[in-house]
Amino acid sequence: MRFSYQREVIKNIVCSTKSHPNADWVFNEAKKKIKNISLGTVYRNLKILESNGTIKSFHDSSQVRYDGNVEDHHHLKCIECGILIDTDIKSDYDREKIIKNYEFEPNDIEFFIIGKCKKHKTQTTKKNKEL
Amino acid sequence: MRFSYQREVIKNIVCSTKSHPNADWVFNEAKKKIKNISLGTVYRNLKILESNGTIKSFHDSSQVRYDGNVEDHHHLKCIECGILIDTDIKSDYDREKIIKNYEFEPNDIEFFIIGKCKKHKTQTTKKNKEL
């Protein structure tokens, strides 16, 4: 793998945000450092960075999002604003039951908690204060 | 809501399979009953059926999949063949912790167990038999 300044910039962008950006956001950030970087370069390098374990990715509705936090972790997702928040929650399921009842070999889980973030949750107290 | 034969056909297709089809598969099935049905009609009616609770949908990588099983349930997904299998597993997480630590109001969870289905799991016994 040859060195590439573009890849270095892209890596730093993804690894220095907790916002779980999509390719287009990364592209726009990268343009601030490299005026003529191309979107294809961003996509290609995001894939390379993922395949060598530098970053992770997951699908979020119709887009792919990238994550500089490569620790095993799950997310909270706000239905109002779409924000994705890292958590340290563990999800439990009956692994033995899966193997036995479904003859399925589980490797990994994909787990999101959907709801409302602090900015958007329906707080009666908050509402009263605003009146 | 006016009656529509197209919608009736689409509903029956989705509700009589456990395959979690995408719009295109539904479209091809529907064409067997209505030769000139249009893809737009399929998309529009899938949305209507979802919004009135007749079917459900979820994102699976880059596509939307539809589910005639409207009971609360989660899925197993095979990394080899992509099959999505209904389960009765319950996923547990510490709801109170989420509310307290993240000021987040959880409503729902999106939960997939990724692994290998019985057709694709690496069975030592199976391999030996094949030799």
Added chain:
DNA sequence: TAGTAAGTAGTAATGATTCCTATTTATATT
């Protein structure tokens, strides 16, 4: 048995991502 508004077919447009290719560049070798 109209009238009309909801629904449809067919096609164009959109948005995210991938593919293509001529040019540039990192790096290994003289």
Added chain:
DNA sequence: AATATAAATAGGAATCATTACTACTTACTA
């Protein structure tokens, strides 16, 4: 340092899933 060369890039075209548009059709109403 100059040269060779294969990897990487910029810019643009292509693809794929989905949505939007619109003239025509049809279910229901009175």
